Amino acid sequence: MRDKDNKKEQRTHEARHVGQQSELNMRGSNPAYHKARVSESEDSAIMTKETEGMKFQNLESLGILAGGIAHDFNNILTIISGNISLIKMLVSSEGEIAGRLAEIEKAFLRAKKLTQKLLTFSSGGAPVKRVICLSELMRDSARSSLRGKNTNCSFHIPDEPFFVEADTEQMRQAINNLMVNAVQALPEGGNIKVVIENVILGTRDPFPLPKGKYVKIAIEDHGIGISQEHMQQIFDPYFTTKDMNSGLGLSATYSIIKRHGGHIAVSSKKGVGTTFSLYLPASEQTSSVKLDIREARERGVGAFVLEKRILVMDDKETIRNIVKEMLTYISCEVEVASDGEEAIALYTREKESGKPFDVVIMDLTIPEGMDGRETIKILKEIDPDVKAIVSSGYSNDPIMADFKKYGFSAVLPKPYRIEDLKKTLQKVTTDTDK
Numbered sequence: 001m002r003d004k005d006n007k008k009e010q011r012t013h014e015a016r017h018v019g020q021q022s023e024l025n026m027r028g029s030n031p032a033y034h035k036a037r038v039s040e041s042e043d044s045a046i047m048t049k050e051t052e053g054m055k056f057q058n059l060e061s062l063g064i065l066a067g068g069i070a071h072d073f074n075n076i077l078t079i080i081s082g083n084i085s086l087i088k089m090l091v092s093s094e095g096e097i098a099g100r101l102a103e104i105e106k107a108f109l110r111a112k113k114l115t116q117k118l119l120t121f122s123s124g125g126a127p128v129k130r131v132i133c134l135s136e137l138m139r140d141s142a143r144s145s146l147r148g149k150n151t152n153c154s155f156h157i158p159d160e161p162f163f164v165e166a167d168t169e170q171m172r173q174a175i176n177n178l179m180v181n182a183v184q185a186l187p188e189g190g191n192i193k194v195v196i197e198n199v200i201l202g203t204r205d206p207f208p209l210p211k212g213k214y215v216k217i218a219i220e221d222h223g224i225g226i227s228q229e230h231m232q233q234i235f236d237p238y239f240t241t242k243d244m245n246s247g248l249g250l251s252a253t254y255s256i257i258k259r260h261g262g263h264i265a266v267s268s269k270k271g272v273g274t275t276f277s278l279y280l281p282a283s284e285q286t287s288s289v290k291l292d293i294r295e296a297r298e299r300g301v302g303a304f305v306l307e308k309r310i311l312v313m314d315d316k317e318t319i320r321n322i323v324k325e326m327l328t329y330i331s332c333e334v335e336v337a338s339d340g341e342e343a344i345a346l347y348t349r350e351k352e353s354g355k356p357f358d359v360v361i362m363d364l365t366i367p368e369g370m371d372g373r374e375t376i377k378i379l380k381e382i383d384p385d386v387k388a389i390v391s392s393g394y395s396n397d398p399i400m401a402d403f404k405k406y407g408f409s410a411v412l413p414k415p416y417r418i419e420d421l422k423k424t425l426q427k428v429t430t431d432t433d434k
Contacts, residue, residue, distance in 0.1 A: 070115045071365070074393025075316055077115070077415035081108055082322035085418035089329060112415055115393075116173065127167030127259055128401050128411065131285045134215060135161055137172060138194055145179035150189030157196045162215045162282035166260055167401075174256040177249035178219050178276050185223025185274060193220040198282070207263050213282035214262075222273040231268065308358035308429060309333045309350070313343040313375065314391075315366040323361065326418045340370025344378050351383060359428055361412065364392035364399060373399060376407045387428050391416075 084105050091097045135157045142153040182192045195218040202211050226234060235254040257264045261281050268274035310332045314320045320336040327334045335350070335357070337343035343362065350356055360379065364372040372390050379386045390403050393414035403411045409428045412420065 071393045073111075073115050074414040075319060077108065077111055078393070079318050079322050081112075081415045081417045082326055084108060086322075086325055086329060089418075108415075115415075116169070127170050127256075128403075129165040129167055129260075131163050131283050132166055132168055132171070133161060133163055134166075134171070134175075134217060134280070135196055137168070137175060138196065138217065141172065141175045141179050142192070142194065145176060145183055146192075149183055151183055151186055151192060152190075153192045153194060155194050155196075157194075158198055160198075161196050162198045162213060163285060164215050164260075164280045165283045165285070166280065167256075170256045171260070174253040174278075175217075177253045178278075181249065181276070182219055182221040182223070182274070185221045185225070187224075190222055194218070195220070199279070201279070207265075207279065209261075209263050209279060209281075214279045215282055217278040217280075218275055219277075220273065220275040225270040225272050225274055226266075226268040227270050231266075234266065235264075307331045308425070309335075309355065310425075311335050311337065311343060311346060311350075311357040311360045313337045313340065313360065313362040313366075313372070315339060315363060315369060319363075323421070326421055329418065330422060338369065339366050340372070340375035340378070343375055344370075344382070347379060347386075348382055356383070358387065359409075359425060360386065360388040361391055362388060364390050373406065380407050389424060389428060 084101060088098075088101055088105075091101070135155075138157075139155065142155075146153055179192070186192070195216075197216045197218075199214050199216045200212070201207060201209055201214055205211075235251050254264055257278055257280070263279045265277045265279075266274065267277075310327050312320055312323050312327070312334060313336070314323070315338055317338070320338070324334045324336055335346050337346055340362075343360065347357060347360065362372040362375055366372070372392075376386075376388055376390075379388065387409045388407065389410045389412050390399060390406075390408040391412040391414055392400055399406045399408070400411055400413070403409075409431075410424050412424045416424075
């Protein structure tokens with residue numbers, strides 16, 4: 001009996017280490033590298049691989065429902081946003097109508113953010129990754145979260161932080177959620193400490209991560225803290241101790257970090273404070289100058305007028321109509337198709353007549369016809385140089401995250417405004433790499 005009690009105590013002691021905050025020591029003489037070492041911390045989150053797996057499965061189950069809702073909702077929002085964009089072009093930028101439109105657009109953007117939160121739980125929320133440096137993202141998030149608050153933020157960032165491959169908007173959402181959580185933990189104001197470190201995890205470190213280089217972000221507050229009772233529930237969907245919160249912030253952050261191959265740990269003591277620590281795999285690449293040039297060019301899209309021939313494929317007539325109107329407004333000649341068969345026929349006819357389409361915008365999911373995945377394969381056979389943009393409100397397919405692999409030139413998530421449409425078209429039609 002005593003042996004069983006000893007083994008049980010040993011397992012409990014080991015489990016207590018998993019998911020807690022790490023202390024980092026120098027690795028060798030290289031100041032850019034650290035070795036993660038786990039320390040004991042009272043009231044810290046205990047998350048074994050088994051419980052973490054169950055938690056992620058619960059989020060995946062929520063994602064199946066969320067993804068379906070988001071798909072339909074985003075189709076509706078695309079129609080709303082398109083009409084808002086067109087009406088704004090037709091009325092004066094001043095006066096009561098313009099003011100009303102501005103309020104409608106704000107509501108649309110809030111609705112768009114809501115569906116983005118839903119999609120973080122679904123497989124349709126697969127990150128569209130690019131190489132980024134997290135330090136500027138952290139600073140931007142802090143400025144936004146602390147605006148109007150009696151709270152300060154201090155930063156501790158290495159001279160050369162590792163780059164990561166991440167979806168910028170998803171990572172912004174994850175970090176914003178943690179910053180807002182820290183601010184809310186300081187109702188009387190105070191200081192938030194953000195530490196970014198380059199770390200190396202080994203095989204003996206008690207995190208569910210492969211060994212290798214990681215970027216660690218620690219967000220520390222000296223606020224109200226989290227009770228032991230609530231610690232196991234903080235990443236559960238809809239769990240909240242605040243009256244005005246949805247309870248989706250931390251669970252969305254958890255899902256985003258997991259989808260990026262990372263890990264989130266938390267340590268907290270009631271009345272002392274809380275530290276959330278993110279671990280994200282470091283990238284072997286560095287951010288390129290070419291990427292910066294592209295982004296600068298895209299930001300100058302305001303006066304851009306496109307005079308191209310565009311083919312739009314979508315199974316929803318209302319979406320075909322509103323997208324056609326937006327494209328016509330920026331001087332495009334537009335044809336529409338309801339599915340892949342019709343799109344292929346139109347593309348072939350126009351190519352043979354000597355008036356080929358410059359770009360094809362196609363819906364990824366068409367339940368009762370040939371969808372974007374199959375259509376692009378055939379269009380590539382007809383014209384290897386076809387420029388196609390894949391668009392969707394939701395899909396459990398990896399195409400939206402890795403569109404180039406499947407033959408597309410760009411991705412245009414629904415819902416989108418005329419500004420988003422113009423920017424994507426400019427990128428596709430002016431980029432010589434496409």
